[in-house]
Amino acid sequence: MMAVPHAVSPAAGPVNRDELSPLSFLLRAARFHGDRTAAIDGDRTLTYRQLHARSEALARALLAVGVRYGDRVAVLAPNVIELLEAHFGVPRAGAVLCAINTRLAAAEIAYIVGHSRARVLIVHPSLEESAIAAIAEHDPIVWRIGPELEALLADAASLPEPPAAPQREDDPIAVNYTSGTTGRPKGVVYTHRGAYLMALGEALESGLRLDSRYLWTLPMFHCNGWCYPWAVAAVAARSVLLHQVDPGLVWRHLREGITHLCAAPTVLVAVAAHRDAAPLAQALTVETGGAPPSPSLLARMEGLNARVVHVYGLTETYGPSTVCDWSAEQDALDAAERASLRARQGIPFKVAGDVRVVDEEMRDVPADGATLGEVVIRGNSVMAGYLDDPEATAKAFAGGWFHSGDAAVQHPDRTIELRDRFKDVIISGGENISSIEVEQVLCRHPAVLEVAIVGIPDEHWGERPKAFVTLAEGAQAAPDDLIAFAREHLAGFKCPDEVVFGPLPKTATGKVRKNVLREREWEGRERRVN
Secondary structure, eight states, X not given: OOOOOOOOOOSSOOTTOOOOOTHHHHHHXXXXXXXXXXXXXXXXXXXHHHHXXXXXXXXXXXXXXXXXXXXXXXXXXXXXXXXXXXHXXXXXXXXXXXXXXXXXXXXXXXXXXXXXXXXXXXXXXXXXXXXXXXXXXHOOEEEETTHHXXXXXXXXXXXXXXXXXXXXXXXXXXXXXXXXXXXXXXXXXXXXXXHHHHHHHHXXXXXXXXXXXXXXXXXXXXXXXXXXXXXXHHTTOEEEEOSSOOHHHHHHHHHTTOOEEXXXXXXXXXXXXXXXXXXXXXXXXXXXXXXXXXXXXXHHHXXXXXXXXXXXXXXXXXXXXXXXXXXXXXXXXXXXXXXXXXXXXXXXXXXXXXXXXXXXXXXXXXXXXXXXXXXXXXXXXXXXXXXXXXXXXXXXXXXXXXXEEEEEEEOTTSOEEEEEEGGGOEEETTEEEOHHHHHHHHTTSTTEEEEEXXXXXXXXXXXXXXXXXXXOTTOOOOHHHHHHHHHXXXXXXXXXXXXXXXXXXXXXXXXXXXXXXXXXXXTTSOOOOO
């Protein structure tokens, strides 16, 4: 039987202070809930004592090959137990975890491995071909998940215990790369302190408990899975790992007792539209963000007995940073009002800091639900900065706040509501058109499954809205039907002039890639607005 893990001596300091780190969550879970199931990955199951022991072995193995404090360790893998272990084992060695997007091209992976200067690359066999360029160009130490890594962990069990980590709570724990849709991706640095607080924030806002079962529909490489590897361990709950999202498999797990999951709205659309979709006997908590969910989607999820926690954030804010706080009084509203309120991005996480909506002079816009401004954020949820890019960091932190680039309004109750990325706002004849507003109207049409609105060139108006629509399975509609529907609910100048049908390009986390749609329309032309 494995020995009960003992407390790791913190770095020297006062008796009334520990350096904050989510590593303490796993240690606590292993000491006091060691026999509880920590993770299920297909036919593999780990208890918290086993997860702790394997994470410690990984840390020892990394130190044995010369990884030093602050070195980066990259992992290219789907949602597997080894990636979960790396969230604890890599920082336990004093190193910095770099979890890489599994859907990137080989050249993009090579860039991230090179820019992060990763000393070690841990790669899943299914993705080894994608890593070949990175291995050839940058020559990291390569460990393959499977028998090779298992042998290393077994050999490391007898090695000396790693020294205390972190040395300081403001030391880096992870670096996550942005999507890079407008240039080279930037490495966003997370700290032990920030990860600790944001993991607790997730547990608090979503209501994770000891008996919770969390389904990994969100990629763990994305903002460290919104800090859920650490949040689930904080309450000693159970992780159920999915290597990829299959709506049918999701429903099978939901029927088997899943209590929580996170997903982008487009993933929820696919889950809610699946033939197995039906109200659950046990309430499900769904945390959604990454793009504003339509009120119609929120109403549909509510009908499936899913409590939707709507959050908002960016890679630069450890994932979610605001939440649409909910009260019992709001439950008494009718379904349409509830869905409309839940579509707001809300107020800051209880552990996050502050969020404002400001004009170009950094003045708060009126809380009238109409005046557009930029969302700016400061506090515990903001990154330490961009890796090796002080110029970009200074620009992002101008005026003492992190600038999101997102356009929003603030309502009289102080909740914020996103209206667009500033780059997605359509300026037609001098009028601002929120693509989100148009999308949410078209999503109410019974034939529409998903929709994306982008501005396209127009000789007279500068640009005009165009709708890219995916129809629900078995549904039919003509472009004129959807344009007419929009005109019933929106001012004429906001309505799309053109509608095309087909699948929408998406990121690995399920976000619609509007930049791809927009670039196709503007190819060879300079964007001009009137």
